[in-house]
Amino acid sequence: MNWADLDSRTCSLARTLEIIGQPWTLLVLRDLFNGIGRFDDLANHLGIARNVLADRLTRLTGSGLAERVPYRDGGRRTRHEYRLTGTGLDLCTVMVAFAGWGDRHLAGRAGPPAVFEHRDCGGSVQAGLLCDRGHLLTASDRVVSRPGPGSEKGQRPARAVRRPAR
Amino acid sequence: MNWADLDSRTCSLARTLEIIGQPWTLLVLRDLFNGIGRFDDLANHLGIARNVLADRLTRLTGSGLAERVPYRDGGRRTRHEYRLTGTGLDLCTVMVAFAGWGDRHLAGRAGPPAVFEHRDCGGSVQAGLLCDRGHLLTASDRVVSRPGPGSEKGQRPARAVRRPAR
Numbered sequence: 001m002n003w004a005d006l007d008s009r010t011c012s013l014a015r016t017l018e019i020i021g022q023p024w025t026l027l028v029l030r031d032l033f034n035g036i037g038r039f040d041d042l043a044n045h046l047g048i049a050r051n052v053l054a055d056r057l058t059r060l061t062g063s064g065l066a067e068r069v070p071y072r073d074g075g076r077r078t079r080h081e082y083r084l085t086g087t088g089l090d091l092c093t094v095m096v097a098f099a100g101w102g103d104r105h106l107a108g109r110a111g112p113p114a115v116f117e118h119r120d121c122g123g124s125v126q127a128g129l130l131c132d133r134g135h136l137l138t139a140s141d142r143v144v145s146r147p148g149p150g151s152e153k154g155q156r157p158a159r160a161v162r163r164p165a166r
Numbered sequence: 167m168n169w170a171d172l173d174s175r176t177c178s179l180a181r182t183l184e185i186i187g188q189p190w191t192l193l194v195l196r197d198l199f200n201g202i203g204r205f206d207d208l209a210n211h212l213g214i215a216r217n218v219l220a221d222r223l224t225r226l227t228g229s230g231l232a233e234r235v236p237y238r239d240g241g242r243r244t245r246h247e248y249r250l251t252g253t254g255l256d257l258c259t260v261m262v263a264f265a266g267w268g269d270r271h272l273a274g275r276a277g278p279p280a281v282f283e284h285r286d287c288g289g290s291v292q293a294g295l296l297c298d299r300g301h302l303l304t305a306s307d308r309v310v311s312r313p314g315p316g317s318e319k320g321q322r323p324a325r326a327v328r329r330p331a332r
Contacts, residue, residue, distance in 0.1 A: 003197070003200035003201065003202055003211070004202050004207050004210070004211045006279075008193065008197075008211050008212050008213065010279045011196070011265075011268075011279050011280065012264070012265040012266070012267070012268025012269045012272060012273060012278060012279055012280065013192065013193070013196050013261060013264045013265045013268060014193060014196075014268075015268045015272040015273075016264050016265070016267055016268040016272065017192060017193070017264075019272075021189070021192070023187070026179065026183060026187070027174065027179070027180060027183070030177070030179050030180075031169070031174075033311065034169035034311055035169065036169055036170050041170050044170070045169075045170045045174050045320070046174050047174065086305070087271055089308075090267060090270065090271070090305060091267055092295065092309050093263040093266065093267070093293050093294065093295055094260065094263045094264055094267060095179060096295060096309065097259040097260045097263040097293060098178070098179045098182050098183075098260055099177075099178040099179045099182070100178070100259065101178070101182055101256060101257055101259070101260055102177075102178025102179060102180075102181045102182040103178045104256065105253055105256070106178060106181040106182065106185075107178060107181075107316050108316070110315060110316035111314055111315035111316040112178060112314035112315065112316050113172075113176045113177050113178055113313070113314050113316040113317045113318070114177065114178065114311050114312065114313060114314045114317065115311070115312050115313075115314040116309050116310070116311050116312075117297075117309065117310045117311075117312060118297035118299070118301055118303060118307060118309065118310075119307070119308040119309065119310045120301075120307060120308075121297060121299050121301060122299075123297030123298045123299035123300075123301065124297060124298045125295050125296065125297045125298075125303065125309050126295070126296060126297075126298075127259050127263060127293055127294070127295055127296075128259065128293070128294060128295075128296050129258065129259055129262060129284075129291050129292070129293055129294075130291065130292060130293075130294050130296075130302070131283075131284035131287060131289030131290060131291045131292075132289045132290045132291075132292075133284070133287050133288075133289035134289075135284055135286075135287060135289065136296070137284060137291065139252070139256060141284060141285070141286060142255075142285040142286075143258050143262065143282050143283065143284065143285065143291050144282070144283045144284075144285045145199065145200055145280050145281070145282050145283075146280065146281050146282075146283060147279070147280060147281075148277060148278035148279050148280045148281040149276060149277035149278065150273050150274070150276035150277040150278050150279040151279045151280065152279070154211070
């Protein structure tokens with residue numbers, strides 16, 4: 001089986017990007033992870049157009065990654081802030097993996113702009129690859145991808161085939 | 167220290183997205199991981215406009231994630247295919263983390279479209295979060311992010327401040 005023969009869209013990466021692959025979405029998720037949950041705070045911190053931010057938050061709540069939670073400051077009227085759901089928090093591995101790559105290849109002398117801690121024990125957290133035979137993979141280990149049960153054959157445009165002479 | 171006070175762009179996630187955050191780039195990287203390296207094969211498999219694919223490959227080679235390698239089929243003229251460099255292969259954790267999230271939340275009954283194996287031992291590979299005190303984090307564990315040595319204070323637009331009456 002050749003990867004080129006399988007449908008490019010029947011893929012968990014492609015499906016995930018359909019939900020969080022728009023520009024800004026991963027940065028909005030990062031800020032939600034970091035506890036910035038109010039619309040104005042998000043807009044100010046990200047420097048993002050308010051209509052774009054509104055669109056991204058609508059998509060994130062619509063796909064179940066975030067939810068709107070009411071709050072009141074003092075006697076003022078009820079407003080809403082955004083929080084990640086369990087499904088959204090499950091993207092933590094993706095976020096930490098992204099940040100780890102950036103730390104290794106782009107951080108320079110200043111060092112990592114952020115560090116991650118295991119809340120329960122305070123240990124420093126990194127994303128890694130583990131195999132079910134107990135190996136923690138290193139940079140020299142190679143990962144091979146194979147079609148899984150949910151793969152589908154691609155429906156590529158038929159190519160012009162020159163018929164053999166009879 | 168509040169995350170909202172720190173510069174949004176001084177961030178390893180934001181820096182990584184500058185390089186691989188354009189539409190299609192992660193899918194091009196996925197195909198390169200899967201050994202699809204020739205321009206025509208990438209264009210056919212992805213169903214991507216050829217000028218967009220050419221732009222993405224130029225960016226990936228320019229930023230050191232991929233390289234052009236010459237090949238010849240039979241007696242035909244030399245052509246080039248694309249392969250990931252070590253820096254590009256180091257994105258494997260990001261790709262597997264993305265796919266894992268999609269498998270958990272979007273794959274449905276058919277199951278994962280792809281599975282990952284540790285090449286050396288054949289074990290099934292997943293991305294996970296590990297802390298340096300030896301814990302493999304589970305869905306109920308929480309990760310806290312803290313400003314690191316490379317963080318920078320944000321330069322947000324100054325707000326109108328009402329001066330106190332003298």
